[in-house]
Amino acid sequence: MKNIAAPPFSYSLKITGDKGKEVVFSLGGRIALEDLRALNAEVRARLQEMVPARLIVDLAQVEYLDSAGALELLGLKREARSRSMDFQLVHLPETAQGIMELLDRDDLNTPPLIADRDESHLVEELGEGARRFAGDLGQVTTFLGELLRALAYALTHPRSVRWGDVASYMRRAGMEGLPIVSLISFLLGLILAFMSSLQLRQFGANVYVAPLLAIAVVKELGPIMTAILVAGRSGSAFAAEIGTMKVNEEVDALTTMGFDPMRFLAVPKVLAAMVVVPLLTIYADIFAIAGGLVVGVLGLDLTAYTYLKDTQASLKLMDIIPSLIKSGVFALLIAGIGCQRGFMVRGGAEAVGTATTSAVVAALFLIIVTDSAFALAFHYLGI
Amino acid sequence: MSHPPIIEVDNLTARFGDNTIFQNVTFRVHRGEILVILGGSGCGKSTLLKHLIGLYQPAAGRVILNGIDMRTDDADELRQLKMGIGVLFQSGALFGSMTLAENLALPLQEYTDLTPEEIEDIVNMKLALVNLAGYGNHLPEEISGGMKKRAGLARAMVLDPSVLFFDEPSAGLDPISAAELDILIKSINAGLGTTMVVVTHELESIFSIAHRVIMLDKSAKGMIAEGDPRELRDHSPDPRVTDFFNRRPGLGRQAKGNGDG
DSSP, X not given: OOOTTSOSSSXXXXXXXXXXXXXXXXXXXXXXXXXXXXXXXXXXHHHHHHXXXXXXXXXXXXXXXXXXXXXXXXXXXXXXXXXXXXXXXXXXXXXXXXXXXXXXXXXXXXXXXXXXXXXXXXXXXXXXXXXXXXXXXXXXXXXXXHHHHHHHHHHHOGGGSOHHXXXXXXXXXXXXXXXXXXXXXXXXXXXXXXXXXXXXXXXXXXXXXXXXXXXXXXXXXXXXXXXXXXXXXXXXXXXXXXXXXXXXXXXXXXXXXXOOHIIIIIHHHHHHHHHHHHHHHHHHHHHHHHHHHHHHHHHSOOOHHHHHHHHHHHOOHHHHHHHHHHHHHHHHHHHHHHHHHHHTOOSSHXXXXXXXXXXXXXXXXXXXXXXXXXXXXXXXXXO | OOSOOSEEEEEEEXXXXXXXXXXXXXXXXXTTOEEEEEOSTXXXXXXXXXXXXXXXXXXXXXXXXXXXXXXXXXXXXXXXXXXXXXEEOTTOOOOTTSOHHHHHXXXXXXXXXXXXXXXXXXXXXXXXXXXXXXXXXXXXXXXXHHHXXXXXXXXXXXXXXXXXXXXXTTTTOOHHHHHHHHHHHXXXXXXXXXXXXXXXXXXXXHHHHOSEEEEEETTTTXXXXXXXXXXXXXXXXXXXXXXXXXXXXXXXXXXXXXXXX
16 A cells, blocks of 8 residues: 655654754654665755754654664764764653663674685685695595495495395485486487587498497496486485484484494495496496487488497497496495585585585596596506 | 492593683583583583583593493493483484384394394384374474474483483473473483483473583583582572573673663
């Protein structure tokens, strides 16, 4: 409901008295947050204009005064004092008295106890970032060491493993990831075959599309794409799960019950990932080759039989096995870093969010670095 | 003392980096008593509790529980230590992915070789003990805050520990649920003789359950009082202690009315 007849501002200011002598500011209406800026501007302007020797602020007509309005009055008082005017508040309504008493205190202008947090300089930030990165690397290495020890214990004491949890994580990280892994790999195979066919066709080398795709997918793209998808789907989920448990004191509860959180929370996730990621990789390989097959049959006038035969001829078992080992290592890193980021959570919901993001970013970084290391190692080993 | 104390804390000091939380805290907890650790915010009560349950390592001093030093590396002793204590965390700390029954069954599955049927019987009995009979198949998210704490208590008691620790049991509860929990604490203590160490700053809880209290203080960075709560409230020479019991803020607001108005 809008009152059209309402004055532009909810307060009123009337000024009586003589310039340079005693001046009375009579305030009325609502002295509140909504029209504070206008009031402030008007009062300052009039103060400038009248230059009173003695300022009396009459509040008799004030209907409502909120804390921001009261603060404005206190500001006026301070300003009057600083210009060595005599200042007086009169006819303070009873309802406003409480608020003035509550606000009129010495610690209104206490400077911040902590100095303003400066924007730091680029060099400082670089240094800080490098230091944090080094510290982080140390923590991740320590964690991976502990994790490997826990895994070794789990493999030598299979009864200590919570196999029910392993199965549940296998379902979540593996089975439920199948649709997206299949779709992405299929499209990837399709695109790769199409793009390479455009080039190879110029040389009449269409027959090489199948081997090219097979080798690229099985050796590199399959494991990498699968690892990236698992990092996004499951690495983040692991970090969020453990992080939330940390916030809810559930990890503390486990520790006081005498259960090693590593064995309880990390080992099942890592084991599950190490089983399902290589399997997902095989799926990804198959779907990518299927994508290539579609291009081969529809675009290159190859028969499905020739395409598959060429694919099969170009792949040796020794191409497939190392790439599966590689994806097993990716799985260890993705799940490991997810758990580590989860265990690092301190504080509340925001920290869980940060940990989740960081789990994915760190996993992607580790995947690429490890993949390069594998590429070099395989090259020199002649695999 | 006819019984040796069940918990001995000697010259315990807690420090994070350069920040000393408290130092030289020494006290005993006797078998069967309810000891309340109290003090204002930030005085280190929860930190002290975390030292007592082995989550934090002391910077100096030692904690001995059931005759075993908490710093032990011996696997059997550690196991004995862990089985001898139960902890109710502030939020209940139930495992969210498990039903209440599964939460309670977990320690039994890990520490005993009971059959699933026997475990189920024990779980049902403990749930009934905290007035949650029939809630075994509920997930923690499906029950109220007070029920979560009671379920957390049931889980803490499932191995019949000799000491139960409580971190602010009434935090976040309405007065009725808090009182229910206090009654439960008292009845378990009376019925089972379980020793209890409770961290709280709720005066009502303190007077209702405590046999004895120790009080920590932030400015003193240590323990400033020990004894019967009513005795301390009425006769302590230390104003910090009487202020606490009489709810008098030590540092008043600096509000003052200037005579301008």
